[in-house]
Amino acid sequence: MDTWINGVVCADLSVLQKTLEVSEMMDVRSFDVIDSLYREKGYLDGDELASSLDISTRTLRDIIKDVREHVEQYGATISYKNNFGYRLEVHQKTLFESFLAQEKKNIENMRFDYPVTSDERCDYIIRRFLLSSTPVKSDDLCEELGISKTTFAQDLRHVRQILSRYELQVEVQSKKGLAVSGSEKNMQSCMADFVFYNDFASSASFTTHSIGQFCRQYEQKIRTCVNRVLSDNDYHMTDLGINNLVVHILITLYRGQMDPSKPDLSDVKINEDEYRLEISMAQQMADLVADYTGMTLLEEELGFIAVHIIGSRLFSREDENLISMETLNLVRDLFEEIRRHYGISFFDDMELFALMCMHMEPMIQRVRNGIPMRNPLLDTIKSENPNGYDLAVYACRWLSQRLNASIDENEMGYMALHFGIALDGMKKPGQKRVLAVCASGVGTSRMLKYNLEKLFGNSVESITTARMSEVTQMDLSEYDLIVTTVPFDYPVSTRVIQVGCYLSQSDQDALRNAFTASSDNADQLIRAFDPAMYIENGDAETWQQAVEQLCKGMSSCINIPDDFLKLTMDREMLSSTYIGNRCAVPHPTSVVLEENRIAVMHLKKPVVWSNGKRVEWVFLIGMKRYEDAGSDQLIHALYELIGDGNALRQLKLDASYDHFIRILQSVLSVQSEAEDDFFR
Template sequence: MSARLFSILRVLMANEKPVTSEYIAQLLNVTSRTIRDDIKILDRILQDFGANIQSIRGIGFQLIIDNDHEFRSFLNQKLNEQTVPNSPEERITYLIKRFLLADSYLKLDDLCEEMHISKSTIQNDLRSVKKIFKQYNLSLQQKPTYGLKLYGNEVKMRFALSEHIFDRSEPISKTTWIKQLAQITEISLEELEKVWSIIIKEIKVNQIYLSDIAINNLFIHIIIAYKRIKDGHYVSLIHQDLKEIKLQKEYQVALSIVRKTETILEIKFPDVEIAYITIHLLGTKMVKQSKLTETEFENILEKQTQVLTTKILDLIEAKMNLGIRHDQELIIGLGLHLKPAINRYKYGMNIRNPMLNDIKLNYPVAFEAAVMAGMVLDNEINVLIDENEIGYIALHIGAAIERKKLKTGPKKCFIVCASGLGSAHLIKYKLQSVLGSQIQVMGTTEFYQLKQIPFSEIDFIISSVPIQEKLPCPVIVVNTILSETDLDRIKTHLNKRTETINDYIKEEFVFLNQTFPTKESALQFLVNQIKTKMSLPDNYLDLIYEREEVAPTAYGNLVAIPHPITAQAKETFLTICTLQKPINWSNKRVQLICLLNVEKDGHKDLEIMYKGLIKVIEDPTIVQQLIQARNYSEFIKPLLQLYS
C-alpha cells in the first residue's frame, strides 16, 4: 500500500465525523480528484480486512470498521512495511534519515529515483531539511560530481541521530524502536535487551530516578555511541569540563554502565564517552517530589535556581494572572525541573518531548506561560531552551492550573463602601443570607483604599460607590441598602453566560479567500490591517516572529494561531485570514490563520479563547467550513453552532 493511501487512512481514522476529499487533498498537497480515486482503491483493500469507507453525498467520507480484530491485524502488518515517502513531511523525514546514516556523498539524481520525485521537488524539500540540520549546527556540503554530505560536530551529529532515525513517539512500544535500532546498528536484539537491563539495574541500585523518556534517551545515546565509535567517529570534550564531570556521583554510575556494556558489545568506550553518559544522568535526574519538605527543597537547589523559579512565577502571574503564583507543588516541581534543564543546556544536549503536540493542543495557556519561563532563562542566565523543554515546563504549569480549578468554589468578591464598616457588613450579611454558598466575601474596604484590594484573588467587586477607574476585575455598583434590583444584578453576574470565542471575533478583522504565498506575507497583511484601525507598537510583527522562533504556532489540521511573544494590543481580539491555497508554516500546511492579539496588562481569561480555538482545530469539518466560507455570514455560522 502506498504512503499516500496510508496517509488517507490515518486522516479517516483520526476523525469520527466524515471528512471531505478537498480537506484531505489540502493536507496531502494533491488534487481532490486524486484523493477520490485513491479512496476507491483504499476501500477495495479495506473490504478484505474488516473495514470499508462510506461515501456520504455532500458531506464526505467516513471509515467504518466492521471487524476490529481483522482491521488491527491489517494495521500491524502495514506499519511494518517500508513505503516510498509521498507527502512533503514524509519526504523531509526520509531525507534527514538518509543523510544522517550515509557514510559517503549522496547524489540528487539517485535520491530522486529512490523517492520517485522531480529535481525541483527535492530541491524544495532540501530547504526544509537544511533548516532542521541548522538547529544542530550541522550543514549539507556539496562537492561537484559527488553530491551532498552532512558535516558537523560529532556530539551534535549524535543528538540529531537520536532524534530523527526512528520514531520514539509515545504510542510506539519499546520493542518497536529497539527493532529499529537493531537494523541500524547491526546489534542483535538479545544484546540490546542486555544493555537495557544493565541501565535499569544500575539506576535502581544507585537510586537515580529517571523518567521513562529519560531512560529511553540514555539507552539510545549509548547504542548510537557504540555505532559511531565502531565507524571511527569520536567526540571531544573540554578538559576542564571532563575534570568537573568526574567529580560527580553520576560519573561512577556511568562508568559501571559502560564497563558492563563493553563486555556485551565487545568494544572499548573512551573516557570522554563515559563523560557524555554522565551528562545524560546529570541532565535527566529527578528527585521524588512527594518526599520533599520546603527546607529540603532549598538544600537541593542552588540559590540561583530558587531565584529563577521565583522570577518565572512572578512574570507569569504579572502577565497572565493565572492565580498559581503560590502553588507549592508548582514551586518545587518547576525548581527541580530547572536544575537538570540548565545542565542540559550547559553541555549542549537536546531533549525529545514526544508529548509536545498534545501539550500545545490541550494546554495552550500553560504552554504560553512556559514560553515566558523560557524568556526569563534567556534574559537572566543566557540559557535559550527549545520548544521540547518548554513543553515539559508547561506540564508543571498545566498541573497547577488544573489544581486551581479543583479548588474553585464560590465566586469571591470584595465590598467597597464609603459609608463605614457597619454599612459594608450590612451588605456582606445580606449577600450571605440570600446567596449562601454561591458567594464568598473576602473583605471590605473604603474607596480610598481601593488599590489595596488583592485583585488576583477575587472574581469581582461589589461597590456602593461608582468607580470610574479601570480595574482588573468587574465592578457591580449597588445601593448601601441592597434592593431586589441590586440582588438580581448580582445573581445575573454569578450566573452570566460564559464567554465564547465569538466574543473575540469582529467582522472588520476577518479576511476570507486571500492569496498569500508565504506566512510572512500573510502576517504582514494582517498586522497592516490592524494598524489601519488602531495603534500598535512599531515592532509588533517582529514580536510575532520572535514567538515563532521559540515554537511554531502551526497546530496541524491546516490551522495556525500566531501571536506576539508578549501582550501588546489595546484589547483582546482575533484577526483571521483564510487562504485559497495552503502555505508552508514550519513544515506544516496552513490555510486558516488566527492572529491572537492580547490586551497589554489585561486580565482576560485567555483559556476561554484558546479552548474555543482548540475546539475549531480538532474538528476538520468546521475548519473546512471556515476555509470555504465566501462571506462573514458563512464564516461565523459554524462558530455560532459550536455553542448552540
Template sequence: MLQKRQKIILQLLHDSPKPLLGKQLAQRINVTSRTIRSDIKILNEVLRQFKTEIASSRRDGYYIEDRDILAKVIASMVDEKEKLVRIPNTPSERVIFIIFKLAFSVDYISMESLATMIFVSKTTINYDVKKIIELVKKCKGVELIVSPLKGLLLVGTERGKRMLLSDLLSRGRNIKDILLLSQQYPYIYLGDHLDKEGLFLFETIVNVLNRFGYCLTDKDVGVLVTDILISIKRIQLGCHIEECGEKVDTKIVSSFVKDIEKFFNVDIDEQEMSYFQQRFNAKRLLGVSDCEYNYAEETETIINEFLEEIKKSFDLDFSNNLSFKSNLILHINPMINRLKEHRFEENALIDEIKKNYPFAFEIATLMIDVMKDKLQVVINESEVAYIALHVAVALEESYERIQVAIICGSGLSMAQLLKRKLLSYFNSQVNIIGQFSLYQLNNIVKGEFGKVDLIVTVLPLKVDNIPVVQVNPLIMEEDLVKIRQYLNNPVMLNQRLQQKSEFSFFKENLFEYFDMETDYLVCIQALTKRLKQENVITDEQKFYESVVQRENLYSTILDGMIAIPHPLESFSKTTVVSVGILKEAVKYCGKKVKLILLFAVNTRESEKLKMLFAMLEELLDSQDKLNELTKCTSYEEFMEKMET
C-alpha cells in the same frame, strides 16, 4: 543449509522492485561478483524444490518472477531470530541508511556507490541528499560535504555525529521500538546482537536509576539506551569523544561502567564517562526519591528570575511554593543541558496544552526572555508547553478552596451521600460548609453560615448571588462534569458572578466582520487600527509588529479555527479584546482561522488579566459555542452568543 549471505541475496531480490545486477549484489554484501554467481547456482538448486528459480538477464541482472513463492521460501529458511539486512525503500529510510553509512565511513562515498547499494537511481540519491543537508544543519558540530567528483563526506565532532545518529533512531519512537532497533531499522547493520545489547543496557540503566532514586520518562530511558549504544558502536570503531571542557560528576555512570565494559568488551575512559553522564543529565526527570539531587547553580538563578517575572507581569507570587520550585528544578536543569547542545524536546501535546491551559502557557512564555538572557538561546514551543504544565499545577494550588453548601430535601442520608461523593472526587478543591434543607436557603444567601461560593443541590433552584449546580441524587458522570466546570478554575467562578465586568473586555467599536476575502495578518492590522482609534494603544505600528513577532515565534492559532494573537509586550492602557470574524476561514501557517480575538493587555491589571484568560478557558471548553461565535456577523449577535 544456506549461509546467511545467501539468505540476504534472497531477501534483496524479494525487496527490490526491479532486477539486480551481479555487481550491485556484490557491492551490497561486500563480496566479489564471482561469489554472487556461485551463490546463485546454490540458491537455484534449493529453489527448484519449490518449482521456481532465480532468472537472469545479461542487460538487467537477476530476478524472480513469483514473489509470493519467494516470500514463503524466505519464511521457511530464515529463523525468526536471524536478522537479515533489507533494502531501504522509502525516502526516510534511505536518508537514515545514507547518514549511517557516512557516519561510519572515514572516506568519501560516491553517489554512484550509494545508488548501487540501495538499487535506486543517482537522481533519487540527489533528492535524498537535499533532505540530509537540511537534517544535518539542525545538528550542532557536523557538516555534510558534497563534492561533484568525490561524493559525500560527513565531517565534524564525534559528539555531533553521535547526537545525529541517536536522534535519527529515537525520533518519535516509544521505548518498545527503541529496544527492538533491528526490527525497526532492518536496513541498518550495527551487529548481529543489537536487540540483546539494547535490552542489556535498558536493564542496567533501570537498575541504576532505581538504586539512585531517579525516575525518568519511558521515552527518555529509551533515548538514553540509544545514546549509549551508539556511543559504544563508535568506540568499537575507534572513534572517541572529545574533551567536554567542564567538570562532570560521573557518580551515576561510574556505578555501571564496569558492567558495560565487560559486556561489550570495550574500554571506557574518563571522557566517555563524562559524555554518558551528560546524556543522563539532559533527560527529563519525573521525580527524585531518597537522594539529594545535584543541579547547576544557574538553574536556581533562572528559576528565581522566572518567578520574579511572573510576579511582575501577573501579580502572582509563587516564591513560597516549594513544590512548584522543586518541579521546575527537575525540568529546567535537564533542559539547560539540552539547550547547551542545541537539542530541543518534542511535545506532541502542544496544541492541547495551549487550548486547555492558555493562561499557564502565556505565563510560561516569560521563560523565553529569561533563557535568552542567561543562555543566549531561544527555547522552542515544545519546551514552553512543558513548563506551562508545571505552571498550570501551581495555578491550581494557588486557588482558594471553594466553599460549598449542599441543599437536599431528601433527608440526612442523601445529603451525606452527596457530601461523600463530592469529597471523594474534589477533596483538594472544596470545603463543605454543611448540609442544609430548602427552608435555610435565605439564611445561606444572607451569609449567616459563612461565605458560600457554590450551592450543590438535587432541587431546581435559582439564586441571584450564588452559582447553583443541580445534580442527580446519586451523582452521575454528567453531574461531575458540571461541578468540575466550576471547580477547575475559581477565577471562572468569580467571573460568572460578575458578568457585566466580564464582558467589559468587549466594545462595539472593537468588533469587525470581514465579509470579503482577506488575509490573517491583514485582519490583525485592521483590529489593531481599531485599538488605536479607541485610544487603547498609542503606537499602532509598534503594537502590530510585536503581534507579528509573537506569531513568528509561536503560533497563537488554536483548534476550532480560533486565534488569540497578542503582542510580546504590554502596550495597552487597559485590558480589552478586539474581535474579528471572517465570513470565510483563511489559512495561516497551515492552520485555519475564522474567529480572531486580538488581546490588548495591561499587565498591571492582574485581576482583570486572570479573568480574561479564565473567560478564554471556558470558551475553549465549548466547541459548540465556538462554532456559534464563528457564524456571527454583528457585535450584537456576538455578545448574545457570549452571554448564552
C-alpha cells in the same frame, strides 16, 4: 554484508522477497483514500480529500476508479454525488474492518520504504543521510523515492530547514553526493528524533535495517548496565532519562562502528568536584558496557554520559538539601521576573517553588550541555493549557539569557506543567472575586460582606471591602465583580452593581444574574472576531507574510503597539505556535491590548510554518492587558474550534466570514463546562 533495497540497509537478501510481496499489496495512497472516506462516515468533497492527501483531483479520480472493485470484495461500495463528493458505504462491517485493519498494518510498514507525501519523503531523506557512512547521491534518492529532480530539489529545501533546527547542514561533496555535517552532539540529537523517537522505531523497516538489528542485539544489555549502576549507587533517574541515556549509548556505539575514528563528544561543561559521583557512575557504566558488548566508550564520551545522569536525576522532598544555591536564587529571581512582567505572584505557592527547584536543578545541566529531554506530552500541553505554556515560554527565554544557553520547547513543556497547575489553583473554576465598596463606615462594609457571603456561600472565592476613597489606589482588574452601595463613576471593564446595604429582593436578583451569567456570553466572544480582520483566501507565501498581513489588518481596526509585530515574531522564534490540524496561533510575547481581538486568515495555498509543518489557518491572537473570565473563554473557544476536525473540514468547503461565525457558534453551543482538566 548489508544490501540497499529501496534505500534501506538490509542484513540479508531474504528481505527482498518480503519487499516484493509488500509491493503487490494496496499502495499507500489508495489506502489513505479508503481510510479517509471510512472515517468521514458521510460525503467528503473531492477537492478537500485531494488536498488533504497532497494529490491532484485527477489522481484522486484514478485512485477511486482503481479501488472501487477492491473494496466491493470486502463488503463496501464507493459512490459519488454532485455537490457532495465521495461516500464509502459499508454493508458487511466485520469483513470490511478486518480487511482495513490488515491493510493498515501492511501500509504502516510500507510508509517508511515507499514514502508518498512530502513530509514522509523528507523524513526518509534525513534518515538516509544519518544512517549512511558515505555521501548519498541525489540521483539514487530520486530513483528510490520515484520522484523527479524538481520534486527532490523542493524536498531538499525543506530538509535543510528541518536540519537547521539542529544546527546541521547538508553539504554537497563533489562527485560523491550529499552528506550532513555538524557537531557530533547535534548529529546524535537529530538521529534520536528521526530514528528512535518516532513511528520508524516500531516499523518493519527499522527491524530489517542494520541499526534495528544492532539495537535488538545490544539495547537490553546496555539497559541492564545502566540500571545496575543506578541500583549499586542508590541513584534515581526519571524513566524518560534512563531511556534517553540508553538511546544515547546505542547511537554512540553505532556511529563509532560507522566511523572508526570515533566521534568527538568532548565539549561537555561539568564541574568535576561537584559531580564526582556521576562521573564515577559514567565510568562504571562504560566498564559494564565493554564487558557486556565488547565495545569501548572513549574517555571523552564519559562526560556526556555523566551529564545525561545529572540532567535526569529524580529529586524527592528528601533531597531538597541537594538543591544548589544557584538554583534557589534562579527560581526566586524567575518568580520576581514573572511578577514584574505579568503581574502574577507565585511567592505564596511554596509547593510550586519546591517543585520548580527540583525540576530546574537537573535542567540547568541539560541546557548547558545541550542534552535534549524529549517530552511526549508537548502537543497536549500546548493545546490544553496555552496560558501555562506561554508563561513557560517567557520564563525559558529569561532563563536562557541568565544561563547563556538555548532552551528548547520540550523543556518549556515540562515547565508549563508546573505553571499550569499553579495558575489553575489560583482561581477555582466558577468562583468570583468580589470587591465590596461602601462610602466610609466599617459597619456597613461588614454588613455588606456578611450579606454577600450569606447569599452566595462557596460561589465566592474572596470578598474584599474598601472605602470609596481607597478605590483609586487599587488594581480593579483583579476583581470579577464590583458591588457598591454608592455611585461608582470610575471607568472599569469589570461589571459594577449598585445595591443597598441590606440587599433588597431586586438587589439579590441582580447579583444572582451576575453570578450565574457568564462574564462573556457567546455574542461577546464572537465580537473578538471582527469581519474587518478576517481574510478569506490569503495569498501569503510564507508564515512571516501571513503574520505581517494579519498584524496590518488588526492595526487598521484597533490601536495596537508599534512593536506588536516584533513581539509576535519574537514569540514565534522562541517556540512554534503551530497547534495541529494545519492551524497556527501566533501571538506576542506579552498581553498588550486594551481588548481581546483575533485576526483570522484562511490561506489559498498552505504555507510552511516555522516548525516545518504546513498551515492553512492562521489565528493572530491579541489579548487585553488584564485577565478576566472572558479571556479564558475566548481562548478555550478557539482551541475547541481548532481541535474539531469536522468543523475545519466544513470551513474548508466554505471559508467565508459568515460561515466561520456559524461554525464558531455551533462549537460554543456544545462546549461542556464539566470537561475534565488534563492538568488536574
